[in-house]
Amino acid sequence: MPFRKDFLWGGATAANQYEGGYLEGGRGLATSDAIRGGDKDHPRKYTVKTKEGEVLELSREESLPEGAVGYIIPDIYYPSHQAVDFYHHYKEDIALFAEMGMNSFRFSMSWSRVIPDGVEKVNEEGLAFYDAVVDECLKYGIEPIVTIAHFDVPMYLADTLDGWHSRKLVDYFLHFAEVLFTHFKGRVKYWMTFNEINILRSWMQLGIHSVAPQVRYQADHHLFVASAKAVLRGHEIDPANQIGMMVAYAPTYPLTCKPADVMASIEAMRARNFYIDVQVKGFYPPYQLKWFERNNVNIEMEEGDLELIAKGTVDYIGFSYYMSNTASADPNAEMAGGNQLIGGKNPYLEASRWGWQIDPMGLRVSLNQMYERYHIPLMIVENGLGALDVVEEDGSIHDDYRINYMRDHIKAMKDAVELDGVDLLGYQPWGHIDLVSAGTGEMRKRYGFIFVDRYDDGTGDFSRKKKDSFYYMQKVYKSNGEDLD
């Protein structure tokens, strides 16, 4: 049998894309509340207010003017405010997950729901919501897998402290993590500290006002220290805790066998490996220190930081996998799309409607690259196809394209386990229930095996329907990955 008996077959979501209820139950505002929808050709924009009172819409590559704060323009549609309303549908959703055969479910707990300003005081009602979610999962034998921070920062911390640029967030985050570890002790065992830590570089993701490398890498250092402290504390609170890091992974192949292209691919891979190296090996790798030197990035560290990073290494690597790309020494090589992991086109691959290159074998490549380099267990915590779905008159949704995508990727993952001996803990396909796209804010970019009646103009009744892929995944899950055809 290729997959271990306790293999975690699940699905993955994030609070800001799934939960909604943004003003309910005493929740505080988060940066993700002030981001509007876009589409594949129009980037999402943050709405902020300057010191002078001017309202601006900025893209994620732009810095905020000094003193600007997050601002929600009244009466316009912000996709995450209601998202797909898990807040009120959690019982129905978790029952569907159980019916699909899921034995695990990855979701994030919103910091500003648990601690509204992010600093200290716990909102009991917020915690009670996650109690209800966790208990509902356990009722069905579903193992909760919790991401502590997934693309949101309490607005107060962004507005008043410049988010993760401030060292203070290390302690505030640790407090948040301690609250969760203590409260869910014995009920939640699998945790991840920061979602896709390697692509965090915007105001929404980090609460930082400037996107300059100096600010971003200083913020990264704070994330590393916070994560290491959380790992150490989490193990103290409950030695059974398994605490992972989470990286957006895409293998970058050399475009050709020209040695300069091979070197370009090694350099491109450092954008993922740097983060895994620090969190798994426990030190800043020399290539990154050299890069800092060349680019005048000076990381301010406190005494003891490097020891903490060395001690607080993670138990497993969680990663998202959607695509591969290429690297070339030619600056004019054609580029492909992607989730901030931008790389070159591969002439051998097809791409999704959003330009993400589809490469099932790349998943096996990724699993091998990471397992051979780090030798610790891996978990695929995101994978899937964003596509346009059509609801037929009788309510059915025939998403064969998604079934094909899933089958090919699961086969590749099976090969990595069966033929290559990779230690794989589980598979959590992204957005197994439709939710708001992080990249574009769209609803119509759907990943789910469960359809949600919600559209980009803010209409829809939030009802849920099973797509054909729901039944396919049910078969896969119930056979522990044996029945794929």
Ligand code: BG6
């Ligand atoms: C990952 C994120 O980058 O990709 C998710 O962790 C995101 O939050 C997912 O939703 C898919 O990206 P998108 O842009 O299609 O939603």
